[in-house]
Amino acid sequence: MRTFLPTLLLSTGCASPQWTAEPVYFPPPPSSPHVVHLKSFNSLDALVPSRPTFGGLLRGGPIRPFVETPAGIAYRNGHLYVCDTGLRTVHDWDLATGDARRLGADGEHPLITPIAVVVDQRGTVYVADTGRREVVSFDATGASGAAFKAPNRESYRPVALAVSGEELLVADVTSAQIDAFSTADGRFTRSIAASGADQQFFPMGLAVDATGRTYVADMMGGRVLVFGSDQTLTQTIGQRGDRYGDMGQPRHLAVGPDGVLFVADAEFAHVHLFNGEGQLLMLLGGPQDQPGQTPLPVGVAIAPTLPDRLASLVPADFNARYFLFVSNSVGSRRISLFAVGERR
Numbered sequence: 128m129r130t131f132l133p134t135l136l137l138s139t140g141c142a143s144p145q146w147t148a149e150p151v152y153f154p155p156p157p158s159s160p161h162v163v164h165l166k167s168f169n170s171l172d173a174l175v176p177s178r179p180t181f182g183g184l185l186r187g188g189p190i191r192p193f194v195e196t197p198a199g200i201a202y203r204n205g206h207l208y209v210c211d212t213g214l215r216t217v218h219d220w221d222l223a224t225g226d227a228r229r230l231g232a233d234g235e236h237p238l239i240t241p242i243a244v245v246v247d248q249r250g251t252v253y254v255a256d257t258g259r260r261e262v263v264s265f266d267a268t269g270a271s272g273a274a275f276k277a278p279n280r281e282s283y284r285p286v287a288l289a290v291s292g293e294e295l296l297v298a299d300v301t302s303a304q305i306d307a308f309s310t311a312d313g314r315f316t317r318s319i320a321a322s323g324a325d326q327q328f329f330p331m332g333l334a335v336d337a338t339g340r341t342y343v344a345d346m347m348g349g350r351v352l353v354f355g356s357d358q359t360l361t362q363t364i365g366q367r368g369d370r371y372g373d374m375g376q377p378r379h380l381a382v383g384p385d386g387v388l389f390v391a392d393a394e395f396a397h398v399h400l401f402n403g404e405g406q407l408l409m410l411l412g413g414p415q416d417q418p419g420q421t422p423l424p425v426g427v428a429i430a431p432t433l434p435d436r437l438a439s440l441v442p443a444d445f446n447a448r449y450f451l452f453v454s455n456s457v458g459s460r461r462i463s464l465f466a467v468g469e470r471r
Contacts, residue, residue, distance in 0.1 A: 217238065280301075351390060424454070
């Protein structure tokens with residue numbers, strides 16, 4: 128043991144991942160590309176070099192963070208947050224340092240089925256847990272905070288989250304309502320019902336743009352409903368069908384800094400990109416299990432910037448304006464990183 132341990136420390140500490148991009152352009156040539164796939168991964172090791180600790184080696188080797196069954200994802204200030212329904216946790220990966228932690232694996236409010244995650248300006252992490260039938264919060268240190276839901280609703284089933292200013296928006300699929308809570312104290316403030324919708328409403332995704340408009344993915348309707356700042360329905364995007372621009376099962380949503388709406392479609396195995404007027408711009412991904420594909424997309428998250436190590440994956444001929452993470456519930460590598468912009 129006296130000779131084995133130093134050797135183990137030396138060999139493991141020298142290990143580092145190969146930093147190579149896997150570029151796949153969308154749309155494909157001869158069209159001018161506006162998105163390029165950079166890398167697909169299951170573990171933090173694929174993104175940041177491992178730094179094993181002495182204690183970890185004594186326990187039989189470093190246990191590096193990996194995702195088993197990803198669902199909703201979020202990104203804020205260099206951290207990628209991944210809901211993992213298989214491991215009943217939310218991974219918090221620091222993409223600059225390689226540090227990681229698991230939220231909700233223990234504590235006062237252990238997670239059961241974490242399906243969506245969002246982070247507010249204070250660094251508070253909110254998780255929609257369909258197994259607990261409530262939203263669970265964690266402070267910036269990772270400590271478990273309050274667990275809450277809308278009052279007088281025993282069958283509460285939160286499935287999507289978004290932050291708008293000082294409000295946390297929660298999609299309750301059982302009651303077909305979007306509930307608002309104060310991020311300051313968790314107090315329930317109001318609800319947005321599906322008034323104006325012309326069919327059964329089944330909310331599965333939420334996003335808010337810079338103007339305060341709220342986007343709601345209606346999975347059964349194959350569309351996205353857009354509510355104005357006055358809580359009225361102002362627009363619908365898409366419909367069920369199999370034509371270009373139609374959707375199958377829209378799930379989580381994200382809005383880029385340029386106003387582009389990204390919709391993960393679990394049935395059609397693509398991410399739809401729409402402009403602010405609801406016009407389809409392009410399709411991203413595909414059903415195959417290979418780089419650049421999205422065999423069953425369920426989560427999308429926008430990253431305005433990335434740590435230098437990841438940003439260096441962008442091909443020299445591409446001008447990246449921002450980045451997109453997509454999670455898939457099937458496939459050999461279930462999280463993918465894309466750059467959004469244009470070819471030089």
